[in-house]
Amino acid sequence: MLVLNQVHKTFNIGTINEKPALRGVSLTLNDGDFVTVIGGNGAGKSTMLNAVAGVWPIDQGSISIDGIDVTGLPEYKRAKYLGRVFQDPMTGTAATMEIQENLALAARRGQKRGLKWGITKAEREKYHEILKELDLGLEERMSSKVGLLSGGQRQALTLLMAALQKPKVLLLDEHTAALDPKTAAKVLELSDKIIAENHLTAMMVTHNMRDAIAHGNRLIMMNEGQVALDISGDEKKSLTVEDLLMKFEQASGETFDDDKALLSK
Numbered sequence: 001m002l003v004l005n006q007v008h009k010t011f012n013i014g015t016i017n018e019k020p021a022l023r024g025v026s027l028t029l030n031d032g033d034f035v036t037v038i039g040g041n042g043a044g045k046s047t048m049l050n051a052v053a054g055v056w057p058i059d060q061g062s063i064s065i066d067g068i069d070v071t072g073l074p075e076y077k078r079a080k081y082l083g084r085v086f087q088d089p090m091t092g093t094a095a096t097m098e099i100q101e102n103l104a105l106a107a108r109r110g111q112k113r114g115l116k117w118g119i120t121k122a123e124r125e126k127y128h129e130i131l132k133e134l135d136l137g138l139e140e141r142m143s144s145k146v147g148l149l150s151g152g153q154r155q156a157l158t159l160l161m162a163a164l165q166k167p168k169v170l171l172l173d174e175h176t177a178a179l180d181p182k183t184a185a186k187v188l189e190l191s192d193k194i195i196a197e198n199h200l201t202a203m204m205v206t207h208n209m210r211d212a213i214a215h216g217n218r219l220i221m222m223n224e225g226q227v228a229l230d231i232s233g234d235e236k237k238s239l240t241v242e243d244l245l246m247k248f249e250q251a252s253g254e255t256f257d258d259d260k261a262l263l264s265k
């Protein structure tokens, strides 16, 4: 379970560039919740994910993961609870290392690295099995360097790696935005599968309203550093893009104009 309680974050306090990015965000994700997060540019979506990851300290409020108060923990100490996948396919994997070495690194995250750094036969078999499930043929290329893979293949591998240690919370920050539509759809499908099979609690930021509606069991819309809408259950299942625009306008008292939004329908 992830709990954000009245989280505030303002960047560049006291300067001409002062920017309140989170203005009292309270949100509880129950175990197994898969929440899609939408909102216009600058609404605070990435800032919320960064607050959970502990990229910098928050100004006010608290954050707990599975009952542990992580508010004061630096990023590297929270990392063991979290899996993250970013927009750029180049960031989540090490290009000059083999596919199997990347997986081994992810599997050993948080453990003390001993002198023995070889990959065992049992590990290799395990990686073969999980890569096979991706259905991208990567199980036959385990000793290939990751730099040779396409963006979509790398993002799929990053997802696998992020989920390998079954994190308490998986954070997906526009992780399909840099991929072509067909590959993006495949990586999204894979995300659904990995989240469901591992019963992960997840948050996925997207600019695509249709994706936000089609994936996850809950949808939140952010506006000006606050959660403006929180839709789940049957209401989420029957939601349309038109409903979403109408609800946003009701909740915020604003019209959802295109230049503000940069959201794709």
Ligand SMILES: Nc1ncnc2c1ncn2[C@@H]1O[C@H](COP(=O)(O)OP(=O)(O)OP(=O)(O)O)[C@@H](O)[C@H]1O
Residues within 6 Å of the ligand: 011, 012, 019, 020, 021, 039, 040, 041, 042, 043, 044, 045, 046, 047, 048
């Ligand atoms: N490290 C930072 N330093 C200064 N300002 C920041 C920083 N990170 C975010 N901001 C500002 O905080 C506000 C919220 O940004 P955030 O990136 O969370 O928005 P977002 O909803 O993810 O938008 P987008 O869809 O454009 O990525 C913006 O005005 C942004 O410029």
